[in-house]
Amino acid sequence: MTIAASKFESLELQGVGRSFGGIDALVDLNLTVRAGEFIALLGPSGCGKSTALNCLAGLLPLTHGQILIDGKRVDTVAAENRGFGMVFQNYALFPHLTVEKNIAFGLQMRKVPKPELKSRVAEAIALVKLEQHAKKLPGQLSGGQQQRVAIARAVVMEPRLVLMDEPLSNLDAKLRLEMRTEIRRLHQSLGLTTLYVTHDQEEALSMADRLVVLRDGRVQQIGTPEQLHNSPVNWHVADFMGYRNLIDLDVTAVHGSTVTVEDRGFILRGTAVQPVTVGAKVRAAIRPEDLVVVSSAVPVQGGNTTTATVSVVEYHGREFAVGVTTPGGRGLHVRSDHAPAVGSVVELTADPARVLVFPADPIDPSTLSIEERELAEVRR
Amino acid sequence: MSAPTIARPKPTKSTKSTASLRHRLAERGIDTSLLMLVPALFFALALFVYPFSYGIGLTFQPTSAIQQQWGAGVFSNYAAFFKDPFVFDSIWLTMRLALPAALFNVVASIPVAFKLRQRFRGKKFLTTLLVLPITLGTVLTAQGLLIFAGRQGWLNRFLLQIGVIHQPLALVNNTLGVMFSLIISGFPFAFLLISSYLSGIDPSIEAAAKTMGADWKQRFRRVILPLLAPGLATTFILTFVLAFSVFPSARLVGDAMGSTRVMALMAYRAFGEQTDYGMASTIAIMMGAVELVVIAIVLLWRSSMYKGSTGGKG
Numbered sequence: 001m002t003i004a005a006s007k008f009e010s011l012e013l014q015g016v017g018r019s020f021g022g023i024d025a026l027v028d029l030n031l032t033v034r035a036g037e038f039i040a041l042l043g044p045s046g047c048g049k050s051t052a053l054n055c056l057a058g059l060l061p062l063t064h065g066q067i068l069i070d071g072k073r074v075d076t077v078a079a080e081n082r083g084f085g086m087v088f089q090n091y092a093l094f095p096h097l098t099v100e101k102n103i104a105f106g107l108q109m110r111k112v113p114k115p116e117l118k119s120r121v122a123e124a125i126a127l128v129k130l131e132q133h134a135k136k137l138p139g140q141l142s143g144g145q146q147q148r149v150a151i152a153r154a155v156v157m158e159p160r161l162v163l164m165d166e167p168l169s170n171l172d173a174k175l176r177l178e179m180r181t182e183i184r185r186l187h188q189s190l191g192l193t194t195l196y197v198t199h200d201q202e203e204a205l206s207m208a209d210r211l212v213v214l215r216d217g218r219v220q221q222i223g224t225p226e227q228l229h230n231s232p233v234n235w236h237v238a239d240f241m242g243y244r245n246l247i248d249l250d251v252t253a254v255h256g257s258t259v260t261v262e263d264r265g266f267i268l269r270g271t272a273v274q275p276v277t278v279g280a281k282v283r284a285a286i287r288p289e290d291l292v293v294v295s296s297a298v299p300v301q302g303g304n305t306t307t308a309t310v311s312v313v314e315y316h317g318r319e320f321a322v323g324v325t326t327p328g329g330r331g332l333h334v335r336s337d338h339a340p341a342v343g344s345v346v347e348l349t350a351d352p353a354r355v356l357v358f359p360a361d362p363i364d365p366s367t368l369s370i371e372e373r374e375l376a377e378v379r380r
Numbered sequence: 381m382s383a384p385t386i387a388r389p390k391p392t393k394s395t396k397s398t399a400s401l402r403h404r405l406a407e408r409g410i411d412t413s414l415l416m417l418v419p420a421l422f423f424a425l426a427l428f429v430y431p432f433s434y435g436i437g438l439t440f441q442p443t444s445a446i447q448q449q450w451g452a453g454v455f456s457n458y459a460a461f462f463k464d465p466f467v468f469d470s471i472w473l474t475m476r477l478a479l480p481a482a483l484f485n486v487v488a489s490i491p492v493a494f495k496l497r498q499r500f501r502g503k504k505f506l507t508t509l510l511v512l513p514i515t516l517g518t519v520l521t522a523q524g525l526l527i528f529a530g531r532q533g534w535l536n537r538f539l540l541q542i543g544v545i546h547q548p549l550a551l552v553n554n555t556l557g558v559m560f561s562l563i564i565s566g567f568p569f570a571f572l573l574i575s576s577y578l579s580g581i582d583p584s585i586e587a588a589a590k591t592m593g594a595d596w597k598q599r600f601r602r603v604i605l606p607l608l609a610p611g612l613a614t615t616f617i618l619t620f621v622l623a624f625s626v627f628p629s630a631r632l633v634g635d636a637m638g639s640t641r642v643m644a645l646m647a648y649r650a651f652g653e654q655t656d657y658g659m660a661s662t663i664a665i666m667m668g669a670v671e672l673v674v675i676a677i678v679l680l681w682r683s684s685m686y687k688g689s690t691g692g693k694g
Binding site for chain 1: 582584585587588589590591592593594595598602603606607685686
């Protein structure tokens with residue numbers, strides 16, 4: 001294998017920001033990427049993740065901060081001279097060039113000698129298994145094949161950094177899973193450094209070495225998949241990482257980091273992420289998988305139990321997804337190993353360590369996006 | 381398959397349509413909706429096919445004067461067209477106006493359309509300004525040109541007064557004047573067409589070329605131009621045809637019997653001044669023939685280019 005990533009030690013983003021006509025799309029992004037890392041930028045649409053990627057690629061000029069590679073500034077270098085590979089959401093293949101010529105384009109721009117160009121293109125095509133389609137135009141390929149061409153076109157340049165902008169979002173579910181593995185395989189076998197933008201938390205968790213969660217252009221948390229999955233720093237990140245139950249409650253007792261929280265007859269014990277005091281308004285985040293219906297096979301965990309009324313039961317294969325209503329009239333998503341009758345009262349339990357209690361930040365509605373405002377309204 | 385081992389049941393009655401005749405005809409596109417074509421068909425026959433054939437017929441009925449002067453029997457009108465330099469040279473004179481005007485309109489539109497693809501302050505105003513000349517008639521444009529750029533026009537007087545020139549510039553009543561007029565009326569067309577073709581090219585394709593190390597010249601030549609070429613060809617043909625059939629401005633701001641005696645003017649002269657309908661038709665037919673030759677050449681070139689989608693997904 002001759003295709004291999006060009007080497008560098010570290011890529012540093014220092015206070016990178018971008019505003020459009022006074023509106024901040026990205027604020028103060030600080031991130032150090034080590035060579036060979038797979039970093040995912042994760043966040044809901046409009047959070048600034050694509051802005052960050054375009055700034056890095058040089059397609060958008062920065063308005064704040066700088067980008068350094070091994071201490072040398074690259075944000076002042078034109079996009080065509082940065083030597084980064086980029087894979088676009090809509091693939092952005094040249095529709096008038098064959099697969100081969102699409103892949104060769106970048107090498108031709110660099111005036112790579114013909115014999116070397118030929119062997120590298122052939123290798124890149126083999127890498128993404130498109131040998132039979134080398135002479136076809138992009139329009140004659142399926143979505144997944146086009147995506148492979150886009151990836152081959154980026155990696156054939158042996159880029160210092162590969163930027164991927166939601167590359168799988170236009171593919172169907174099955175193909176997405178295959179391409180996920182494929183991208184991860186290429187990343188490892190070529191020793192690429194990859195920055196990957198996605199709004200799919202599952203995709204990010206499964207592929208990345210480290211995740212950067214963005215919201216409203218601001219970094220919420222940077223960490224490994226485990227860190228983000230198990231200990232989100234605030235309820236926004238928790239919300240994004242699959243903690244579907246976000247409940248507003250009051251603190252009634254504090255024992256170290258274990259706190260008891262209550263809302264109109266719904267009482268749980270949980271773990272405070274930040275110190276809270278009795279009487280404080282808090283927001284508890286619980287994954288549906290961690291809040292389960294007590295049955296003969298599922299004992300109460302840590303004496304942490306409460307009751308609710310079953311409203312919906314869905315069959316999910318190995319288990320049942322159950323929608324319950326608390327005495328206070330709040331809807332929750334829980335799991336059960338059996339199908340409880342709709343309308344019956346069930347006992348719920350959760351490991352106090354898996355009930356994360358966050359200070360409910362005073363919500364200023366003006367800082368929320370329309371979607372979030374609607375969500376907040378629904379939850380109230 | 382070469383080995384007919386499996387005896388397939390012969391297509392029997394079961395495959396034959398059991399639908400009514402009306403349904404079967406509708407399947408082949410024959411139904412009452414065809415009546416919607418009647419008005420268009422009527423006008424096409426009455427206003428194009430019949431007059432056109434009649435005109436062709438006229439070209440083979442030369443007047444006795446023409447026949448005596450040029451001979452060649454029923455083809456006498458054509459003989460006159462090719463042998464009379466005053467008439468024949470009008471092809472070259474029209475070409476000399478229409479080709480550069482069409483080329484200029486297309487080439488000048490490209491950078492403007494590029495700039496106007498981006499967002500910037502005053503974009504709407506600039507677009508309006510560029511498209512506005514479409515609303516002016518040719519006569520108004522010609523009148524304006526005469527007043528502005530004539531010998532006693534504002535421009536010449538201004539330049540004389542500030543001492544840049546000592547003799548008034550001859551900007552109208554010649555080829556240059558007609559050229560200005562063709563550009564004023566043709567540019568907005570070219571610009572609008574090319575803008576719409578350009579907006580059909582996904583900007584991320586260009587961004588991709590950028591990240592692959594192509595500078596703006598390479599991006600334009602290797603990516604944008606091949607994708608834009610069909611649009612450029614179409615635009616060129618349209619503006620060329622517009623310019624080739626120039627008539628009012630050739631007469632008003634040109635030199636009607638001299639350097640800008642374009643084909644349309646020659647046909648008009650044969651028809652209006654010499655009341656020789658046969659000769660007028662001959663010139664008109666030849667005008668069409670010349671246009672067709674140019675269009676054929678452009679289309680031939682275009683057919684060698686990529687013609688598919690220019691969207692990102694291909």
